Each structure stands twice: as C-alpha cells, then as structure tokens.
Amino acid sequence: MTAISSASPAAPDRTADFTRYALYGLLLLAAALPFIGGKTGLVSNFTFLQLSLMIVYAIAVLGLNLLTGFNGQISLGHGAFFAVGAYVASILMDRWEINYLLTLPIAALFCFVVGYLFGLPALRLEGHYLALATFALAIAVPQMLKYKHLEPLTNGVMGINLVKPDAPFGLPLSGDQWMYLVVLVVAVIMFWFARNLLDSRPGRAMRAIRDHTMAADTMGINTAQFKAITFGISALYTGVAGALHAIIFEFVSPDSFRFELSIAILVGAVVGGVASLGGAVIGGIFVQVIEKYADAATKKLTAAVHLPIELEPWTLYGIALIVLIYVMPTGIAGGLAQLAARVRKRMAAPS
Amino acid sequence: MNDHTPKTGIKRRTLIVGLGALAASPLAAPAIAQKRYDDGASDSEIKIGNIMPYSGNASAYAAIGRTSEALCKMVNDAGGINGRKLTFITYDDGYSPPKAVEMVRKLVEEDKVLLVFNPLGTPSNTAIQRYLNTRKVPQLFVATGASKWGNPRQFPWTMGWQPDYATEGAIYAKHILQTNPNPKIGVLMQNDDYGKDYFNGFKAALGKEKEGSIVQLSTYEVTDPTVDSQMIQLKNSGAEFFFNITTPKFAAQAIKKAAEIAWKPVHYLNNVSSSFGSVLKPAGIENAQGIILALYRKDANDPQWANSPDILAWKAFMAKYMPNADIRDDGHNFGFSCCSTLIEVLKKAGDNLTRENVMKQAASLQNFEAPLLLPGIKINTSATDFYPIQSVQLAKVEGESFKLFGNVLSNETA
Numbered sequence: 001m002t003a004i005s006s007a008s009p010a011a012p013d014r015t016a017d018f019t020r021y022a023l024y025g026l027l028l029l030a031a032a033l034p035f036i037g038g039k040t041g042l043v044s045n046f047t048f049l050q051l052s053l054m055i056v057y058a059i060a061v062l063g064l065n066l067l068t069g070f071n072g073q074i075s076l077g078h079g080a081f082f083a084v085g086a087y088v089a090s091i092l093m094d095r096w097e098i099n100y101l102l103t104l105p106i107a108a109l110f111c112f113v114v115g116y117l118f119g120l121p122a123l124r125l126e127g128h129y130l131a132l133a134t135f136a137l138a139i140a141v142p143q144m145l146k147y148k149h150l151e152p153l154t155n156g157v158m159g160i161n162l163v164k165p166d167a168p169f170g171l172p173l174s175g176d177q178w179m180y181l182v183v184l185v186v187a188v189i190m191f192w193f194a195r196n197l198l199d200s201r202p203g204r205a206m207r208a209i210r211d212h213t214m215a216a217d218t219m220g221i222n223t224a225q226f227k228a229i230t231f232g233i234s235a236l237y238t239g240v241a242g243a244l245h246a247i248i249f250e251f252v253s254p255d256s257f258r259f260e261l262s263i264a265i266l267v268g269a270v271v272g273g274v275a276s277l278g279g280a281v282i283g284g285i286f287v288q289v290i291e292k293y294a295d296a297a298t299k300k301l302t303a304a305v306h307l308p309i310e311l312e313p314w315t316l317y318g319i320a321l322i323v324l325i326y327v328m329p330t331g332i333a334g335g336l337a338q339l340a341a342r343v344r345k346r347m348a349a350p351s
Numbered sequence: 352m353n354d355h356t357p358k359t360g361i362k363r364r365t366l367i368v369g370l371g372a373l374a375a376s377p378l379a380a381p382a383i384a385q386k387r388y389d390d391g392a393s394d395s396e397i398k399i400g401n402i403m404p405y406s407g408n409a410s411a412y413a414a415i416g417r418t419s420e421a422l423c424k425m426v427n428d429a430g431g432i433n434g435r436k437l438t439f440i441t442y443d444d445g446y447s448p449p450k451a452v453e454m455v456r457k458l459v460e461e462d463k464v465l466l467v468f469n470p471l472g473t474p475s476n477t478a479i480q481r482y483l484n485t486r487k488v489p490q491l492f493v494a495t496g497a498s499k500w501g502n503p504r505q506f507p508w509t510m511g512w513q514p515d516y517a518t519e520g521a522i523y524a525k526h527i528l529q530t531n532p533n534p535k536i537g538v539l540m541q542n543d544d545y546g547k548d549y550f551n552g553f554k555a556a557l558g559k560e561k562e563g564s565i566v567q568l569s570t571y572e573v574t575d576p577t578v579d580s581q582m583i584q585l586k587n588s589g590a591e592f593f594f595n596i597t598t599p600k601f602a603a604q605a606i607k608k609a610a611e612i613a614w615k616p617v618h619y620l621n622n623v624s625s626s627f628g629s630v631l632k633p634a635g636i637e638n639a640q641g642i643i644l645a646l647y648r649k650d651a652n653d654p655q656w657a658n659s660p661d662i663l664a665w666k667a668f669m670a671k672y673m674p675n676a677d678i679r680d681d682g683h684n685f686g687f688s689c690c691s692t693l694i695e696v697l698k699k700a701g702d703n704l705t706r707e708n709v710m711k712q713a714a715s716l717q718n719f720e721a722p723l724l725l726p727g728i729k730i731n732t733s734a735t736d737f738y739p740i741q742s743v744q745l746a747k748v749e750g751e752s753f754k755l756f757g758n759v760l761s762n763e764t765a
Contacts, residue, residue, distance in 0.1 A: 249449065251452050
C-alpha cells in the first residue's frame with residue numbers, strides 16, 4: 001500500500017522529466033544541425049531554408065493557438081498580422097537600413113498594438129461575427145499594401161527585395177544556416193514565454209474566458225481587457241513570424257500574403273491541435289510541407305499508381321484533411337497524446 | 352627540298368623542336384580543350400531549370416513550359432547537344448513571386464541546374480533576379496518584355512528575349528498620332544511593372560503636349576476576377592482609341608466586353624496577348640476584327656505562313672511530341688522559338704559549360720534567325736546589348752489571320 005502510494009506521484013514526474021530531457025536533446029540536436037549536417041554537406045542550404053520556414057509557421061500557428069485554442073476567439077485573418085510583421089521588418093531594413101535583429105522587437109510591438117486595437121471593437125463580436133471581421137482584415141491588408149500613397153514605402157505590387165544577413169563574427173556558417181539558428185532561438189524564446197504565460201494567473205484567466213465567459217466575469221476577471229490583450233499577443237506572435245519570414249525569404253510582396261495564408265495558418269492550427277504548444281510545431285510543419293507540396297505530391301501519386309483519372313492539384317490535400325479531422329478531431333498533437341495514454345493504460349493493466 | 356633538311360643544323364634543331372612540340376601535344380591537348388563544367392553540366396547531361404504558372408490566374412501560359420520541355424525531348428532523341436542530354440526541370444510558381452523564389456532556390460540548390468531558363472512573368476522575375484545575380488546563375492531569356500531585363504551593367508546574369516514593352520508601347524503611340532493628331536485615348540492596364548512599362552513607353556512617345564489625350568486610365572489587379580467595370584468606365588470616357596495592356600485571360604474578357612457594350616474604338620492590343628488560340632478565339636473572332644497589334648513572330652496557325660519551312664518543322668514537332676496539345680495556343684510558338692535560341696546558345700558553348708561561358712555565348716548572338724520569327728527579324732546580342740529581339744511589325748486582325756502592314760520597325764534607342 002505504501003509502496004503504491006509513494007510510486008504513483010513519482011510516475012508522472014518521471015515521464016515529465018523524460019519529456020523534458022527529450023525536448024532538450026531535440027533542441028540541442030536542432031541547434032547542432034548547421035554545424036554537423038551543413039558541414040558534411042548532408043543538409044543543403046535549401047533544406048535549412050525549409051526548416052526555418054517550418055519554424056516560422058510554427059510561431060505563426062502558436063499565435064493563432066493562443067487566441068483560438070486558449071482564449072476561444074476565432075480568427076480567419078492572421079495572415080494579415082503576418083503580412084504587417086513582414087512589411088514592418090522589410091521597410092525598416094530596406095528604407096532605414098536598421099539591423100534585422102532590431103526589426104523583430106519593433107515588428108512585435110507594432111503588431112501587438114495593431115492586434116490590440118483591432119481586438120477592442122472586435123470584442124463585441126462573437127463567434128461567426130468575429131470570424132467575418134477578421135476575414136475582412138485578411139482580404140483588406142494585401143490591397144492596402146498596394147495602395148498608391150503607401151507605394152514609396154511598400155513599393156506597391158512589386159514588393160521589396162532584401163538581402164539575407166550573413167553570419168556575424170566570421171562564423172563558418174552560410175546565411176541560411178545562420179538564419180536557421182536565429183529563427184530557432186527566437187522560436188524557443190517565444191514558446192517558452194507562451195508556456196509560462198499559460199501557466200500563470202493571466203493564462204488561467206484566458207482559459208477561463210474560453211470555457212465560460214460569464215463565469216469568468218463573475219470571478220472578477222476583466223474579460224474585455226483580457227480578450228483584447230490576448231488578441232494583441234496573438235498578433236504579436238504571428239507578426240514576429242512574418243518578420244522572420246521576410247528576412248529569411250529576402251522578399252515580400254502583397255501577393256505573398258493572400259487570403260490563403262490566413263487559411264493555411266488556421267488549418268495548421270487545427271491539424272496540429274488548437275490548444276497545444278506541441279500542436280503548433282506540428283501545424284508549422286504541416287503548413288510548410290503538406291500545403292506547399294500538395295500539388296507536386298498529387299502529381300507524383302497519379303504517376304506512381306497509374307490512376308485512370310487526372311487528380312486535381314488539391315485533391316490529396318483535401319482528402320488528407322478530411323481523414324485527419326475524422327481520425328484525430330483534436331489535431332495530431334491531441335491524437336498522439338490520446339494514443340500515448342492508451343498505450344500507457346494497456347501497459348499498466350497487466351500489473 | 353626534303354633531302355636538304357637533315358644537312359643544316361638550324362633546320363635540324365627546328366625539326367627537333369617541332370617534333371618535341373608534337374610529342375608534347377598529346378599532353379597539352381587536354382589542357383587546351385579541357386571540358387569545363389559548373390553545377391548542372393557534365394559529360395552526359397545539361398540541366399535546365401524553369402518555372403512557369405501551371406496553376407492560377409496566369410496558367411494560360413503553361414503551354415510555354417510544356418513546349419520547351421517537349422523540344423528538349425526532341426533534341427535528346429536526336430542525340431542531344433554535343434553528345435549531352437538535356438534535362439528540363441520545370442516547376443509551378445502559380446504566378447506568385449514568393450513561390451517563384453522558393454522554386455528557383457530549389458532548382459539552384461537542390462536540383463543544381465546550370466541555368467534558369469525562361470521564367471515567366473515580371474513579378475516573379477523581379478523576385479528572383481537579385482538572388483540569381485548574387486549567386487551568378489544565368490537568368491536566361493526571361494519570358495517578359497519589361498525594359499529592365501537588358502541591363503548587363505547592374506544585372507550581368509539576366510537577359511530578356513522578346514522586344515521590350517516600352518518600345519512596343521511607343522510604336523502604338525506613334526501610330527495613333529499618325530492617324531489622328533488629336534486623339535482621345537483610353538487605356539486599360541494591369542497594375543504592375545509589366546503594365547506600367549508599356550504605359551510609360553506609350554506616354555513618353557505621346558510627348559508632354561499630347562499626354563492629355565489619355566482621357567481615361569483604368570487598372571486591374573492580376574487577382575481580379577474580371578475587367579467588366581473597367582471596360583464600362585472606358586466606354587463612358589468617350590475614348591476613340593483604346594490601348595489594351597492586358598494578359599491573355601483579361602484580354603479575352605476585354606474584347607468580349609467591348610463587343611457586348613457596343614464600344615468600338617480603334618483597338619490596340621499588346622503583343623503579350625497576340626494569340627488566336629488563347630485570346631481572340633475565346634473572345635470571339637468576330638469581336639476581334641480590326642484589332643491592331645505589333646508582332647515579331649509568325650502565328651503558326653495563320654494561313655499566310657502555311658508553307659514556310661520553320662512552320663512545317665514546328666507542325667511536325669507538335670504532331671510528334673505534343674499530340675494532345677491545342678495547337679492554336681500561341682504559347683507553343685513562343686516556347687518553340689525561345690527554347691530554340693537557348694539550344695543555339697548551348698551548342699555554341701561547346702565543351703565549356705560554365706555559367707560564365709553560357710552568358711558569354713548568349714551575349715554574342717549574331718543575326719541568329721530563330722524559328723518562327725517574322726521575315727527580317729533577327730536576334731543580335733552583345734556584351735552591352737542584352738535585348739535579343741528589337742524589331743516588330745504592325746498587323747491587323749483580318750478574318751483568322753494577322754495582316755501585316757508597314758515596315759519592320761526597330762528600336763532606335765538601344
């Protein structure tokens with residue numbers, strides 16, 4: 001009896017420890033990748049760009065997760081904040097020659113303010129109405145970037161070409177490898193911050209509002225203020241992702257941020273798992289890999305299996321989404337957690 | 352004479368030196384004729400990269416990429432170029448600049464192509480230009496006529512192919528002023544560098560005095576579904592001349608809409624949309640009668656060229672290598688003609704398949720008559736002239752044919 005009672009609280013600790021060490025190991029490996037994979041030539045610069053893009057989308061998806069998964073507000077327009085972040089960084093670098101690392105906090109602050117201000121009136125909007133308002137934002141921003149009187153800043157439809165920064169201090173890294181490390185560090189900081197935020201009192205308040213706004217209100221939580229601030233933080237995350245995207249991609253144009261981007265971020269969030277930090281990482285990978293190459297994958301499949309019908313470019317993508325939503329309604333992260341729980345139960349059962 | 356040679360020492364020495372040189376020559380020969388390669392070239396292969404909008408609003412251009420791919424196959428079937436097979440790698444960029452950047456990086460860094468050939472669209476090419484130039488990868492014969500591609504001093508790795516838009520625009524403006532010294536002109540323009548290039552050339556040729564004759568300038572975005580409202584605007588402006596700066600899908604819409612609302616100006620259509628198959632047919636041939644455009648290539652479906660040898664060769668190629676294609680689509684002609692120019696360049700590059708030599712050969716074409724160019728139009732380039740084709744001829748749509756009129760007009764500025 002005593003043995004069991006002393007072991008049971010220890011068991012979850014041990015798994016938590018294991019998860020933590022696994023995470024540290026994985027991060028260390030990710031950080032070592034440019035030095036190992038890059039030097040041996042196993043990982044090309046293009047692959048580093050793609051890895052960086054995955055991480056960037058993971059940050060963007062995390063931004064939406066904070067809003068949708070943890071605060072219960074729906075946004076169909078996060079591509080707009082992504083665009084704003086990207087343009088703030090690009091304009092600062094291109095017009096004022098500000099250091100690329102400095103553009104990140106500026107873009108973050110700018111997007112927080114934009115998100116907060118947008119969040120204030122949007123508070124009165126719930127559910128569908130908020131979705132529609134954010135949808136409008138996603139449609140409007142690319143058009144605003146083309147606006148004639150903003151052209152001296154934004155360069156209109158032709159966009160802005162940037163030059164990717166080289167590794168500093170003569171580090172033996174290519175521009176892509178260096179930016180991959182920068183993106184990785186920024187992502188770690190932002191995920192760490194998100195985790196701590198969610199574990200804090202404000203984080204619990206955020207979730208309380210999601211679960212039952214009225215109850216949260218009676219508990220003395222200023223729901224209006226919290227919702228607007230959450231919107232701002234969410235925009236900040238996605239905006240930083242946009243800024244990083246612009247720097248590693250060396251190019252922005254209004255067409256980079258079409259409405260499809262907002263949907264891609266939303267799909268990434270849902271597929272990864274909306275109320276989960278790990279889900280954001282999976283979502284980021286999904287956005288970069290599956291979405292971008294759905295077209296090519298469909299073509300390859302058609303050729304490989306000798307299908308008698310010509311598949312449309314997005315067919316495979318659509319099928320994958322439908323299957324995922326049915327098989328893992330809480331996203332891939334949720335599905336994996338469920339699976340792990342079931343395995344643990346099965347293993348525990350005989351003893 | 353021969354029996355004298357051994358007797359003189361000097362001659363003997365010459366002979367020995369000569370023999371020595373001869374003996375050494377097998378060793379020296381590989382050094383002189385050594386094959387030189389960059390990424391994407393080897394003894395057996397030349398890798399060519401390409402991006403094209405196979406999906407999205409500009410997918411009407413997809414035929415160009417498909418034709419280039421098929422032409423490379425034909426060259427391979429005939430033994431390749433100097434014994435090397437061509438590998439044509441083409442990706443979809445959906446006419447989206449960010450996707451173009453990603454795909455071009457994939458071509459250069461993963462597929463390791465020797466050069467990027469004929470990427471389509473001004474926005475996409477603008478997005479990839481700096482990248483390709485800093486990595487010293489040829490951005491060869493871009494499929495856009497913006498005037499900025501022929502700037503070897505700033506961008507030595509970028510070269511255009513077709514006549515540039517500004518020149519073409521200027522030729523239309525001059526023609527309008529010849530027919531009517533006080534015209535009322537309406538312009539429909541795609542709102543990007545491509546549209547502005549045409550428009551600026553057009554405006555400059557009208558001159559400061561006549562700039563005011565543009566009574567209406569309407570623009571559209573490439574993401575717009577239609578140009579219907581713009582056409583109504585133009586009609587209401589009372590314009591008698593119409594300069595139509597649109598890509599194929601929108602050109603067809605504009606021609607159709609003009610007929611629907613019974614607006615009958617003198618219609619000038621930019622060369623970008625000079626296609627029976629993808630523009631005039633879908634718009635309705637009857638609606639397109641009398642449209643004026645500037646041409647530099649033969650329309651292969653035009654009866655007037657039915658018996659010219661390059662057209663016959665093209666038809667044979669289409670029948671064998673693209674049997675299911677719609678041969679009325681002008682993209683097949685463009686792709687055939689442009690890719691033939693690339694093949695000429697690669698032939699001339701011989702065994703020195705470095706990126707530098709490819710650019711050097713591309714910049715030293717002399718009176719090359721690419722197939723399907725109009726009679727009298729030739730390709731000339733030099734280290735300072737990165738505009739391969741600089742001549743056009745005006746034509747009028749008559750029935751199902753382009754009736755050429757006037758002389759071949761050349762760009763006087765470059």
